[in-house]
Amino acid sequence: MKDNSYQAVMARSNEIMKKAIGMDYNQFERGQLAFDYQAMMTEAGYSLEEVIAIQKETGVGNTPLYELKNITKLARMTAPKGKGARIFLKDEASNPSGSFKARRAALAVYHAAKHGYKGVVAATSGNYGAAVASQAAIRGLKSIIVQEAFDSRGVYQPEIEEKGRACEAYGAEVLQLSVGPELFYVFLRVLEDTGFFNASLYTPYAIAGVETLGWEIVQQLKDQYSVKPDMVVVTNAGGGNLTGTARGLRKAGSDAVVVGASVDLKGLHMASDQDFNRKSFTTGHTGFGVPFTTWPDRADVPRNAARPLRYLDRYVTITQGEAFYVTELLAQLEGLERGPAGNVSLAAAMSLARELDEDQVLVVQETEYTGAGKHVNAQLSFARKNGIEISVGNPADSVPGKSIILPEHPGLVQAVDLDMDDLRRSYLKRALETLKGAKPLPEDISFLAEDCRVTPEYIESFIKE
Amino acid sequence: MTDKAVPKGTWVQIQQVILSPGQRAPQVPADTAKVPLVMVTKGFLQKEGRLNDNVAVETLSGRVVEGKLVKILPRFSHDFGDAVPELLAIGPQIRALLEGGEQK
Numbered sequence: 001m002k003d004n005s006y007q008a009v010m011a012r013s014n015e016i017m018k019k020a021i022g023m024d025y026n027q028f029e030r031g032q033l034a035f036d037y038q039a040m041m042t043e044a045g046y047s048l049e050e051v052i053a054i055q056k057e058t059g060v061g062n063t064p065l066y067e068l069k070n071i072t073k074l075a076r077m078t079a080p081k082g083k084g085a086r087i088f089l090k091d092e093a094s095n096p097s098g099s100f101k102a103r104r105a106a107l108a109v110y111h112a113a114k115h116g117y118k119g120v121v122a123a124t125s126g127n128y129g130a131a132v133a134s135q136a137a138i139r140g141l142k143s144i145i146v147q148e149a150f151d152s153r154g155v156y157q158p159e160i161e162e163k164g165r166a167c168e169a170y171g172a173e174v175l176q177l178s179v180g181p182e183l184f185y186v187f188l189r190v191l192e193d194t195g196f197f198n199a200s201l202y203t204p205y206a207i208a209g210v211e212t213l214g215w216e217i218v219q220q221l222k223d224q225y226s227v228k229p230d231m232v233v234v235t236n237a238g239g240g241n242l243t244g245t246a247r248g249l250r251k252a253g254s255d256a257v258v259v260g261a262s263v264d265l266k267g268l269h270m271a272s273d274q275d276f277n278r279k280s281f282t283t284g285h286t287g288f289g290v291p292f293t294t295w296p297d298r299a300d301v302p303r304n305a306a307r308p309l310r311y312l313d314r315y316v317t318i319t320q321g322e323a324f325y326v327t328e329l330l331a332q333l334e335g336l337e338r339g340p341a342g343n344v345s346l347a348a349a350m351s352l353a354r355e356l357d358e359d360q361v362l363v364v365q366e367t368e369y370t371g372a373g374k375h376v377n378a379q380l381s382f383a384r385k386n387g388i389e390i391s392v393g394n395p396a397d398s399v400p401g402k403s404i405i406l407p408e409h410p411g412l413v414q415a416v417d418l419d420m421d422d423l424r425r426s427y428l429k430r431a432l433e434t435l436k437g438a439k440p441l442p443e444d445i446s447f448l449a450e451d452c453r454v455t456p457e458y459i460e461s462f463i464k465e
Numbered sequence: 466m467t468d469k470a471v472p473k474g475t476w477v478q479i480q481q482v483i484l485s486p487g488q489r490a491p492q493v494p495a496d497t498a499k500v501p502l503v504m505v506t507k508g509f510l511q512k513e514g515r516l517n518d519n520v521a522v523e524t525l526s527g528r529v530v531e532g533k534l535v536k537i538l539p540r541f542s543h544d545f546g547d548a549v550p551e552l553l554a555i556g557p558q559i560r561a562l563l564e565g566g567e568q569k
Contacts, residue, residue, distance in 0.1 A: 006488060074563060119526060142526040152500035158543040165541050168507070173526035177483070178503040182490050186483060186504060194528070273497040325555065332556040333563075373543030381546025392551050406551050410559070 002192075009188050017301070020191040020198035022115050025302040033434050034447030035303055037310075041247075045204035045305075048251055051107065051212055058138045060106045061212050063094040065220040068364075070333035071326075071346075075353040078411035085230065085356035087349055089330075090217060090365045093338055097134035097166070098127065098369025100213060104201055104240065105131035107209035112197035113139045119196035123187040123300060125149065125160045126237075126283045127341075127368055132199050133170035143167075144196065146187045149176035151276045158373030158382050159282050159341070179273045184300070201240050202299040202306050210244020211251060217363050218252035229256040230360040233345040233352060236260035236315065237288040239296055239306035245365055246311035256363075257313045261348035261415065262289035264317040265400045277386050278401040280320050280379045284344040289315075290418075294426040309427055309452040316415035318347040321395040321405045325413065326350060327376040330367075340376045342368030351415035380404070424452040428462050468515065471537055475510045478539040479522055479532030506530055507539060 003009075009016075018024070028040045046054065055061045068087045076084030095102035105128065112120050119142030122132045129145035136143035145167045150156045167174045175190070177183050191198055200206060214232070221227050232249060234242045246258045263285040268275040270287040279285070293315065296304035308315075323340050326347040331337040346364045353362050372378060384390050389403040394412050398405040407413055431448055432440070440448070440463065449456045471477065484502040508522025508530060520534045 006484060006490070070563065074559065077562070144524075144526050144528075152503075156543065158546075161541065161543040165543075168525065171525055173506065173508075173524035173528060175504055175506050178500070180484075180489065180493055180497050180502050182484055182493075182502050194526075269494050271492070271497055272494045273500055324552070328552055328555045329559060332559060372541075372545055375545055377549055377552060378544065378546040380549045380552060384547075384549070390549070390551055392554070406555070410562070 004189060006182065006185050009185055009192070013188055016188050016192050017198065020121070020196070021200065021203065021301060022197070023203070028303065031441040031443035031447065032438060033431055033440070034444045037307065037450070040303065041204050041208070041305060045208040046107065048211055048215060048248070051208050054110045055103060055106045055209070055212060058106050058135055059096050060102045061095070061216065063216070064091045065089070065217065065224065066091060066334070066336070067225070068334050071329060071350065072353070074329070074333070074410050075350050076358065079354035082358055083354050083356065084358050085353040085360040085362040087353055088221065088361065088363045089346065089367065090213065090363065091336070091367050092213070093342065093367040093369045097130040097170070099131060099342065100210065100241065100366050101126070101128040101131035102134065103209040103213060104128065104206040105135040105199065107205040108132065108197070108199040108203065109135040109139050109141060111205050112199065113141055115197070117141070117197035119143060119194060120199040121146065121187065121190050121194065121196045122199040123183060124201070125163065127163065128201055129163055129172070130166035130170060133167045133172035136172070137170045142196070143170070143172040144175065144190055144194065145172050146175045146183060146190065147177065148179060148183050151179055152273050155277055157277055157282055158378050162371055162373035179271065179276045181271050187300070198300065200300045201238055202301045202304045204305045207240055207244045207247070207305040210241060211248035213365060214245040214248020214254075215252045217365060218249060218254045221361065221363070227361045229254055229363045230356060231257040231259060231352060232363045232365055233259045233261055233349045234365055235284040235342065235344040236262050236308060237283045237285065237292065238299065239292045239304070239308040241366065242308045243306040243311055258311050259348065259352060260289065260293070260308060260312050260315040261345045262286045262317055263320055263323055263344050264416070267399070268401045275401060278388065280383050280404065281323070281341055284341045286317060294423055295430045307451060309424060310450065312420065315418045315420065315423065316348050316352070317418060318344060318351070318413070318415055319395040319398050319405070320400065321398055322347040322407060322413050324376045324380060324404070325406050336367065337370055339368040339370040339374045340379060342366050347413055348415040350410065350413045424454060425462065427452050428459065432463065470513050470515055471510060471534065473510055473513050476507060476538055477510050477520070477522060477534055478505055478507045478536035479520060479530065480505045480535045481532040505535070506532070
């Protein structure tokens with residue numbers, strides 16, 4: 001009989017994963033720490049044309065692009081004269097399961113069906129669960145979603161309870177766990193037990209699924225408004241949204257500045273039972289965004305296809321209060337009631353628009369659906385019940401896990417830049433640690449340079465330090 | 466209520482302790498290490514059972530999973546919450562600002 005203890009299952013992790021993805025990552029390995037990223041994306045992924053066709057089959061993509069005229073007007077009122085870019089919004093909530101994650105799930109489920117898998121499994125507390133369940137329903141596959149959902153008191157984060165409900169609505173089996181990274185152990189056991197496909201968010205095809213988003217932004221701006229994007233703001237967590245969108249923008253010939261945005265949750269531990277329900281955002285925050293940017297290969301696949309440092313021009317944070325505030329603005333001024341987690345990039349955009357000229361074009365590339373639990377009112381009410389102090393004032397004074405401050409004036413919505421060089425150095429430090437003192441080969445140096453978008457000389461001088 | 470037999474085929478929630486406090490992964494913080502890793506799932510009861518019994522259910526994916534019967538016809542408890550005055554104030558304030566054209 002198989003040993004299903006925690007240690008035994010974790011020790012078989014590679015073997016389980018290989019079966020559940022059906023792809024040999026070793027073929028792309030080079031040097032000591034390098035791998036051929038572009039080859040992996042081309043050979044194991046799908047071309048843009050293929051992705052468009054696959055997504056069309058299940059009603060994914062081609063979401064509306066709106067110009068947010070009232071929010072633009074408001075941003076201009078708080079900007080220096082002549083500043084305040086036109087703000088556009090890609091309404092990804094219009095996808096079948098209500099978020100851009102349908103794009104990734106469309107590819108993962110298509111790939112699973114093509115390779116004869118009977119079902120798909122995804123480890124996610126986010127919108128991806130509903131996306132996988134919805135796409136699996138369309139293609140006649142079974143689905144199992146594994147969620148981190150409640151704390152040791154049995155209290156659910158309302159947003160995750162809603163996502164669990166949505167997964168069930170699409171016919172998925174939902175396994176819900178208390179707080180802890182050992183969720184991965186349960187995930188592995190389910191993969192082994194069922195022989196289903198690992199619908200990871202981080203495979204080359206899952207990332208290829210997002211490329212259409214970047215592509216559509218460029219096409220729609222051209223067709224509907226005869227303009228080009230100057231800046232695109234992307235909510236950043238695991239890095240896939242950013243990587244895929246940026247690749248799509250580049251494939252459409254755009255050189256727009258790509259900005260990542262995350263909710264600042266500094267000081268809250270992502271694996272802490274007590275911190276779990278002290279945060280009002282379960283994704284799009286720095287607790288995922290920063291570690292995945294500075295070390296992408298921490299995901300549920302051997303090599304993560306989402307590599308934000310390759311595409312990021314800037315990475316900014318905003319507070320929880322600012323994301324809630326713009327969610328309210330989007331409903332009140334633009335008539336679009338959407339989920340708060342999808343509006344992280346909108347909060348950043350209100351601030352970034354002030355840096356650009358009035359005739360420049362800034363695109364917020366995502367929204368998500370809203371509903372019970374996944375709603376600004378539900379989250380603020382829940383936070384207050386959990387002892388979080390809610391007030392109106394300057395959001396810069398808020399402390400994650402202790403207070404949420406809604407801006408008393410739109411001028412107080414202010415994105416804060418993270419130091420890109422710090423992020424790169426943190427990545428390089430981690431990468432060099434994997435060598436355990438061995439000297440990097442020339443192909444390792446050029447890989448590292450590509451992976452954090454610097455020159456080989458930058459890498460050489462970092463190593464010398 | 467607790468003694469009542471739950472008929473076969475009823476939609477229920479079951480619970481399993483996956484890891485007890487002593488078995489938690491070494492990297493988890495102290496507060497998490499102190500509590501068990503618990504899993505719940507839902508399915509159709511395979512055989513008549515009672516609350517707190519160890520039972521088997523068939524899940525929506527067709528798997529049979531065992532655990533302690535904890536809820537019968539489980540309710541979704543998430544909602545839109547209590548009214549939040551600070552949130553309600555935003556709409557009127559921002560409209561006045563736009564209409565008045567106030568500069569910062």
